[in-house]
Amino acid sequence: xxxxxxxxxxxxxxxxxxxxxxxxxxxxxxxxxxxxxxxxxxxxxxxxxxxxxxxxxxxxxxxxxxxxxxxxxxxxxxxxxxxxxxxxxxxxxxxxxxxxxxxxxxxxxxxxxxxxxxxxxxxxxxxxxxxxxxxxxxxxxxxxxxxxxxxxxx
Numbered sequence: 666x667x668x669x670x671x672x673x674x675x676x677x678x679x680x681x682x683x684x685x686x687x688x689x690x691x692x693x694x695x696x697x698x699x700x701x702x703x704x705x706x707x708x709x710x711x712x713x714x715x716x717x718x719x720x721x722x723x724x725x726x727x728x729x730x731x732x733x734x735x736x737x738x739x740x741x742x743x744x745x746x747x748x749x750x751x752x753x754x755x756x757x758x759x760x761x762x763x764x765x766x767x768x769x770x771x772x773x774x775x776x777x778x779x780x781x782x783x784x785x786x787x788x789x790x791x792x793x794x795x796x797x798x799x800x801x802x803x804x805x806x807x808x809x810x811x812x813x814x815x816x817x818x819x
Contacts, residue, residue: 685804690760690767697760698767698785701792702750709747712740722786723796730796749775759819761808766795768805770812770819782809 692699701720708717714735718728735743749755754774761768765787773779784802786795795802811817 685807687761687763687808690762692757692760698792702769702783706747706750710744712744721794721796727796763801763804766801768808780813
C-alpha cells in the first residue's frame with residue numbers, strides 16, 4: 666500500500682513538474698497587461714495598425730505582420746477579427762505571468778470556445794505586446810497549449 670502511494674506521488678510529481686510555473690494575475694490590477702491589450706485591440710478593431718504596433722517591443726516587425734495579415738484577409742475582415750475580442754461573448758478567461766511576461770487567455774465563444782492567447786511583457790513599468798522570443802515566452806506558450814488541451818483549467 667505504501668509503495669503504491671509512493672508511486673502515485675512520483676507520477677503526480679512528474680506530471681506537475683511538466684507544467685510551467687506561473688502566477689495568476691487579476692485582470693485590471695497594476696500587475697496586469699489587460700489594459701494594454703484593450704488599447705491594442707481597440708486600435709486593431711479600427712484598423713489603426715501603426716498605433717497598435719507602437720505598443721509592441723518590436724514595433725516594425727509587429728506592423729509588418731499586421732499589414733501582411735490585413736492584406737491576406739482584407740480590411741473589413743481584419744477589423745471584424747480584432748473587434749471580436751472586445752465582444753462580451755468572448756471573455757478574458759485568465760491572465761498568467763512568468764516574471765515580467767504575461768499571457769492573456771481569451772475564450773472565443775463564437776469560435777466554439779477556442780482559447781486564444783496574447784503575449785505581453787513589462788518594460789520600464791509599461792506593458793507592451795511581446796514580439797521577442799525567449800524561454801519565459803516559450804513557457805507561457807506551453808501554458809496556452811495546456812489550456813487548449815484541457816490539462817490546465819481556468
